Amino acid sequence: MKKLITMLLRHWTKTPVKISLTILAVALGTGILILSFSAGSIIENEINSIMSSDGIVLQVANGEWGDDGQIEQERPTQWDRTIVEKLVSDSSTVTNAALILNMPIDYLTINGISYQVRNSLGTDTSYLNVYSLDIVAGLEMTDEDYNTGLKKVWISEETAETLFGSADNALGQKISPPAFRRGRDQDDYAVSYYSVEGVYETPSEVARRAYSIADVIFPVTSMMPSNSGGKNMLDFMAGNLVIKSESTSIEKVTADINNVVATNYGDDINVTVWEGNPRGESTYMEELRQTVSIFSISVKILGIVLLLTSSLGIFSIMVVEALGRRREIAIERALGASRIQVIKEFWLWSVMLSFVGAIIGIILSVALSSTVLGTMSPLISELTGASIVNTSVKPFAVLSGVGLALMCGGLLGVLPSFSAVKGDISDVLREA
Template sequence: MIQGLGSNLLTVIPSEEPLTLADVDALRDPLYTPSIKAVAPQIGTFGTIHISNTTTQAQITGVTPEFLRVRNLEMATGTFIGAPHVESRAEVVVLGAQVSEDLFGNQDPTGAEVRINGRQFRIVGVLASQSGFGSLDDQAVIPITTAYYRLSGQRIPGGNISVDQISIQVRDVELVDQAIEEIETVIRLSHRITEADDFTVFNQQEILDTFDEANQTLVVFLGTVAGISLLVGGIGIMNIMLVSVTERTREIGIRQAMGAKRRDIVAQFVTEAVFLTFGGGIIGVIVGVALATGIDGRFLIGTEWSTRVTSDIPILAMIVSVGVGLFFGIYPAVRAARLNPIEALRYE
C-alpha cells in the first residue's frame, strides 16, 4: 500500500499550532505552489457503525474529493465524496472493503443507510480492497465538513476548521524538493512564523526508503535466526547419529566381517541422516505453506496480509534440508566406518 501511494506524495502534520482549511486553500493557489498537483486534508476519529443487528468499530476519516486521487484509491461500487457533499455537510459515507463485508457480507451496500455514532448516514460507495500498511479497508470515509461539525470537530479561534494532516500530490517526482520549499513558505506565511516551524513535512520517498531499510534489516535478522536454527538442528542430527553409531557398534562389526567396505558404512549412515532431515523438511514445508495460506487475505494487527508461496520455496527448503543431512551426517558416518571390526564384534 505504501508503495502504491507513490514517491511524489508529501504529508504535512501539525505540531504546536493546528493546520486548518485556510492553510489548505493557500496551498492550492498555483501562484504560490506551482509544483503541487492536488491537496487533500483529512480529519480522523473513531466511531461505531450500526445497521440492524450488526455493529462494527472503524476509523472515520473526513476528506475532500481530492483524497481519492492523491491516495491512488479506486472505487469498487458507487461514487466517492463529491464537492456538493462537502459544501452541504452531507451525511453520506464511503465504506472500506472490510467494513462493508463486516456489515453487509458480499452484498452491494450502495444506497443503504447506517448509523455512525448515532447519526444517520447514506452509503454512496465502497472502496476497492487494498493491502499493506495504510490500507483504508477498515475505515469509513465521510465529507470533511461533516466529520468536523457532526462528529469530531472542535472549533478553534477564528472559527476555522482544523485538520489532522494534509496529503499533497506533487506534479512530478523531480519537483518534490521544490514543492517542500513552497509548502514551508506558504504555511510559514499563513501562520506568521518567524522562528521554528510549527509543522512537519514528510516525504513519501523517505518513508519508502525507511521501510526498505527496515525490510533489509528484517531479512538479515531472519536469515541469522534461520542459520542458527539450521546449525542447532544439524548438531542435533549429528548427536543422534553418534548415539546410533554407539548403539549399533556390534551391527557395524557384523557388516564389516561379512565384507562391507568403509564406503558402504559411510553411505548407510549418511543416507539415514539425509532421510531424517528430508522428513523434517517435508513437515516444515507443509506447516509453512499451511500458515502462509491461512493468513493470506486476513486482517491482522490492523492491516490485511498478503502471502504468496512460489514453487521455488519448497524446492529450496528441501535442498537445504538434504544439505544439512549430508554435512552433519558425514562425521558420524566416518566414525562408524573407522571402527575396528574385532572390537566392534566384542562390543556389548
C-alpha cells in the first residue's frame, strides 16, 4: 500500500492534470452507469408492478377461437350465470370474477347531445374489484342494483370529467344509451334513461390498453326483463367472464378453471382462457414487457460502454508507466521480483485509480439522482398513472457500478504490464 501511495503521489506530481482527468473520467463513467442501472430498474419495477399487481387478469369464454381470431361462443352457453360464484368458491387461484357482456353501444345521449363512448360493458358487482378500481364518488353497484336490474350506470373519473366537469357533478345525471325499436313502426323506439350512481377511478393507461377496461359499465341485468325470462336470457348470455388470480402463471390458472368447470358442468365444455381484452387476444402486454426489457438492457449497455470508454485513460497511464519504468522493472526482476509480482503491482495501481474514481462517481450519482431520475416521472405517470416516489439510486446499481469500474480499470490497467515484463533482463538493462 505504501508503494502504491508513493506511485500515486509521484504521478500526481509529474502529471497532475492527466491523473485528475483520468479519475474524473472514471467518476463520470461510474456515475452514469449507476444512474442508468437505476433508471432501468425504476422502469422495470414500475411497469411490472402495474402489469402484475396482485396477480394477473384473464379473460374466460365458453367457446373457441375462430378463423377470424375472434371467440366463437357456445349459444346457449354450456354453463349458467352461477359460474362466477363457483369459480371464486371452488378455485384455488381465482380471487375475483365478473360476468361481462360486450354491448354495441358506441355513443350516449346527455341532455339531447350525443357523445361517443370509447368502451362500454354490461357486467356485475365484481367488475371493479377484478381491476382493483375504487369508487371516487357515489356508491358501488350493490346486489340489489344487479338482481333487480335497476337503470343505473357507473362511469370512470375521466369520463365524468369529460362529460360533466367533475366526478361529483356526474352523480344523478341522466344518460341514455341508443334507443331500440320496440314495434313495427319505424318511428316507435324505446328510450331508457340511466342515472349515474357512481364514479370509479380511471385505470392506468397500461391496464386500459391491455384489458380494454370499460369507461361506462351497466348492470347486465338492466338490459333484460326482470322476470324468469330475463334470468334464462342471462344464462344464455353468460359466456364471457373476466377473472383475477393471485397466481402469475396463466397455465396454472387455466388448469384450475378447467377443473372447476369440469367438476360442475362436465368434461365436454369448451373453455378458452387468454390474457387480453374481451374481444380477443392482445399482444400489448407482451410487447410492453419486451419494450421495457429492451429499454432496460439498452440503457445498461450504454452505461457500460461509457464506463469502458472513460477507463481508457487508465490504460494510457499504464502504458506510460510501463515504458518509463522498464529499467526499474528490470532491476526489480534482477533482485528477485517475479513477473506475477510486477503484473500485480500494475493491477493494484490501476484498481486504486478506478476505486478513487468510483467513489467520486457514487457521490455524483447520489447528488444528481433526484434531477436525472426525476425526468422519467412524466413517462411513468403517463403509463401507470402514478409518479415516481423514490428517485434515489438503487443499492444494486451502486454495487454493480463500483464492481464494473474496478473490473474495467483493472483489466485495461494490467494489459501494458505484460509488455513490461517481456524480454531478457540483461537485454532490457542494456537497452535502457
